[in-house]
Amino acid sequence: SSPDLVNWTKHEKVLDSVDVKWAKKAIWAPAIVQKDSKYYMFFGANDIQNNETQGGIGVAIADKPEGPFKDHIGKPLIDKFHNGAQPIDQFVFKDKDGQYYIIYGGWSHCNIAKLNNDFTAIVPFKDGTMFREMTPEGYVEGPTMFIRNGKYYFMWSEGGWTGPDYRVAYAIGDSINGPFKRIGTVLAQDAKVATGAGHHSVIQVPGKDEWYIIYHRRPLGETDGNHRVTCIDKMTFDKNGLINTVKMTNEGVTANKIK
Template identity: 40%
Template sequence: MTFASYNFPDRRLRHRDNELWIDPVQDSDLYRADSSFRVRSPWVPKTTANPVLPGLFADPHIVHLDGRYYLYPTTDGYASWSGTQYTAWSSADLETWTFHGTILDHGPDVSWADNSAWAPAVAAKNGRYYLYFSGGAASGNTAKQLGVAVADSPTGPFRDALGRPLVAAGTYSGQAIDPMVFTDDDGRSYLYWGQGALRVVPLNDDMTSFDPAQVRNITPSGYNEGAFVIERDGTYYLMWSENDTRSEDYRVAYATGSSPLGPWTKRGVILSKNLDLGIKGTGHHSVVRAPGTDTWYIAYHRFAVPAGNGTNREVAIDRLRFNADGTIAVVVPTP
């Protein structure tokens, strides 16, 4: 059997009398009234089978910018997570992803870090795009530090905005990794980061500095790393990863609060392994809302199926749903 495609630029597909018709376009009241096609709700994208990116990637940061979805993952598959590059991917529908190449490489682009390009996050403000990232200090120092890079496009290239770390290793307890930026409706942006201890601070308008006196420790019980914050209907949701990324029990829990700073009430686990499907190590997530809707998606990594582990991971996307009382429903991971 063979198929052929045809274009009918002067015709319109419509439903009439329980049949599909390819009719000449007629701009008349009768023509429009005769068609029973109706737009009942905004179209929102749906995801295909996971993983959504080819190859080994982890720590995906998903965001909607300038009419497209973007994914910024950690490049995975390196011993001790020693990769140096960040890449960008974009999609109009969360199904087909376009690869935009390397947007920042610790080797040539960052003077103070040459390893451990982990868990990026991207935020837009003032017509520019800011990439927050962590990296191992140059000259073999394994201590992690946070940096920020800037670009005029979501796909870069990004350049180190400061020429030094935004958060230097040892400044605060816990490991300086896993940055995330949440911008509230009033335009104020907040930087969250840390493994073992979670901190938050309001960013200055330049998005590359903050007042150290305003740094707060908001570590919830069970927290390990990978904080992410959203707001919905006046409630703030703080989510994070529990356990170690090398464990099949790596998972996502959350709390709710009345402001980006809390106080926070822990609610429980929303994403975890499904051994019946061979899915393990579901964590280090991010969340995006389809514009103009109340439809949400969660991007996360898991052990590559079937034989992955804590350094061989892949990126998945599933629906994130809310219960009638505003709590988050348990996410069903899909193969």
């Protein structure tokens, strides 16, 4: 956590695998959302490769954003492949009408599904479908979405996360249903700074048109594909609402105290 995006406090073991009985292999890619007086962490676990393996996307609950979080439903929320999407890299999005959706998927497929009120189940769309595919051109994993000036910005990662060409691309739509056509890349490796930049989040300064992108990247000269560092840089827009190419820096951002 941070009061200004520069000075950070580490909160250890906000979720422990011993508290998620079905998570036997790994827990990663946390996505936290606040609803009413509770905080919900959506996470991937076990890195399942087929429908015969237990694992998928889980949900944990806490009274504070720093936890401790406990398993919310005692089993995965999504434990199967749907439309070819591996159940990983979950992002929870609140639409203008208050409905919450989960957008997720690996293996170059992305799904969207509706969440019930207490985040314990997926509920069907009006046509009865449970999972709708929304995979744009180039998509690999790591989806995220936000609204700016009435437009829906859908972002994702491309390339391989262990390689140098991992990058972030985006599309813009008029609703959560898009259509989302790839516009271009906004974050990619920089030969002078780092490689493998991707799997990001976006935050907005409350009440202001100021935006930041938080992502992981690999230091220059690093050969271990698993070694990544978390970074933050500013994200800006042009007069037409398109995202400007993000300039990766070694300095990061200046202090911006959030009240």
